[in-house]
Amino acid sequence: MQYHGFLMKRYIFRRLIPYAAVLAVAFGVFSLISVLAVMEGFKEEMRGRIRGSLSHITVFSRFSTSLIGSGELVERLLELEHVVAAAPYVEGVAMYRANSITPCEVRGVDILAEAEVGDFAHYLLRDSEIEMLLKDDTAALPDERDPLTTEEITSIFSRERRAHKDQLNSVFGEEREEGFRVLPQPIVVGIEALRRNTRIGDQIELQSFSPRTLEARVQSFIVVGSFQTGVFEQDQGWMFIPLQAAVSFFDLFDEEELDDRVSGVSVRLDDYRNVDKVRETIREEVIPYLAHPEVVVRTWEDQRRNLLRAVDIEKRIISVMMMLIVLFAGVMIFLILTLMVIEKTRDLGVLRSLGATRGGVISLFLRQGMALTMLGIVLGSIAGVILVHNINPLHDAIYRATGLRLFPPDVYYLAKIPTKMRVSDWGVVLIPAVVFGFLGSLIPALWAARQDPIKALHHE
């Protein structure tokens, strides 16, 4: 009815206080949108990195490092549809002594095959890049960089490089005195380990136990290169050695079976989206026919479920906290409308005597509340979208002005703050805003309609 819009203008839009509720809604929506966009961008980024540093699927032994017949398994896997590469790997935990004793996760891989099953070629670093990253802790690699070529990868692990230890050292300006009798195996350590514990050309000693014989194993390796996956834990704790070096370090040759025991086989698919389908195929069509079928199939998401869930839960917790702002906005609408009902009780009596229905009064207040909510949502959304689209220039400007980095790039190696707006995140923002706004208006509206017009007319 005409009087709704007419009175609405006079009751709320010509006063100052209702705009506080608009601001509260806008602020809630704005915070939710920008926080969710950054969290989601960050999550995507993490997923991408983890996905790259782990292969799409791994088939591994049910018992630690005892997959026998990996050669046969690789062949069978390569026959499957969607599978483009497969390679055996060994993984084991070791301690290494550099400055101090540090645990690490040793990954023995077939150097070239590993570049095919994962993003090995993408995160392995060139000498010049290592130098740059070591010079400045906040430096990050450019977004687009060419993956290392096969030659570059082989040269990092090459016998010549190890033999010219002096040359390796001279590249990084340090002369080492001790010599060596046997040419040690090469090892590639994460950039964080290189920043803290060791240097290129260093000889480090790994200590572990053989999972086969359960005997202690000690072996020296020479640090020949480094990598950066972008996941801090991996860049700190992972170490790559050639598969054969791992077999010998962990003493994995099985005399009875006349085969190396490995931990598992990594598989890469043509398209990551086929991961569930291929997992089922492997379970049903490959595993039952193996000589040693005691294996498990996992997707990378299965393997990193906890980390991914942690990021997801973090996002959810923050959304709930941010929703408190929206809830607060709903409470503000409730308070403002309730005060208005009290202030305008006589007007309500007059309106009823002039022929307004109860429903009309409900509608009058609901509209006011929803108008405040909607205005807040629109303003908040616009502000949120603007912020999300300009977050990096803004961040840079803040850094230049105050020297403060809100988002230090060295923690996550992100040169830019990643953002991503998902349709479902908009739902997470808009639905609570509308629901809280509606509830905040409905209660005063019902209360206003319940007022007895006769008593209302006598209200002072």
Next chain:
Amino acid sequence: MSDLQAAEFRPATPDDLPEDPRPIVLEARGISRHYQLADSKLEVLRGIDLVVREGEMVSVMGMSGVGKSTLLNIIGLLDTASSGTVIYHLEDGPVEASGLNEQRRAELRNNHIGFVFQFYHLLPDVSVIDNIILPAMIRRSSAHFRREKAEITDRARGLLDRVGLAGRETQSPGTLSGGERQRVAIARALMNQPRLLLCDEPTGNLDARTSDTMHKLFLDLNERYRTTFLFVTHDPSLARRAEVQKVMIDGRFEDITLEEAIDWRIREDAAE
């Protein structure tokens, strides 16, 4: 006092003339109203009969607390009687109020009943002209209103002129004097061309002089535009000007004239 004597005493009123040609607007039959208090029943109205004809002016006088406002609220469909019926005679036939839902009662209030209160009850945030237009807004959807806005505004201006406040359209009610506010309230009550104007002590808050001009306005509206009035008042000079004069004692209309009632009250006051 016998019926015969009473008939001699009383000047003839339209009620006594069954052949009165004017159509009936309102008919109230056996209205009673009680309030349930904590441990007792407060009987306020005890069977009121009332007929109001088109163009008539009816006044109701009575002591404070006798139930005049209660009666007006029941007739104005803001309250419901404990028993008895209120019937409105509209163009398309009689409508019995007790059988109506809230929606229909609101419609009746909007279309056929105009209220004038002792404390004016204008909306303070709304200009004079918009206060008058308000009943027209309540009736219409926004689109409907926009289409007829020009006529509605013209009519409101005309009403403002009729109550003697031409040119005050954009003033805020807060800046008007009491008498002026009551004029605006009357104009608002007339906006939707109601069948009946219900006034509860319309001059109760005004000084004698202003009251007097207000009385003249009522008479003028009644004579020139045949506006039908039912008003409750404590002001004998206004009550006397009404065509039909009712006196309420103890929840009933008592069969005494206004003059008797006034005499009686003066004597009571003197005895105190």
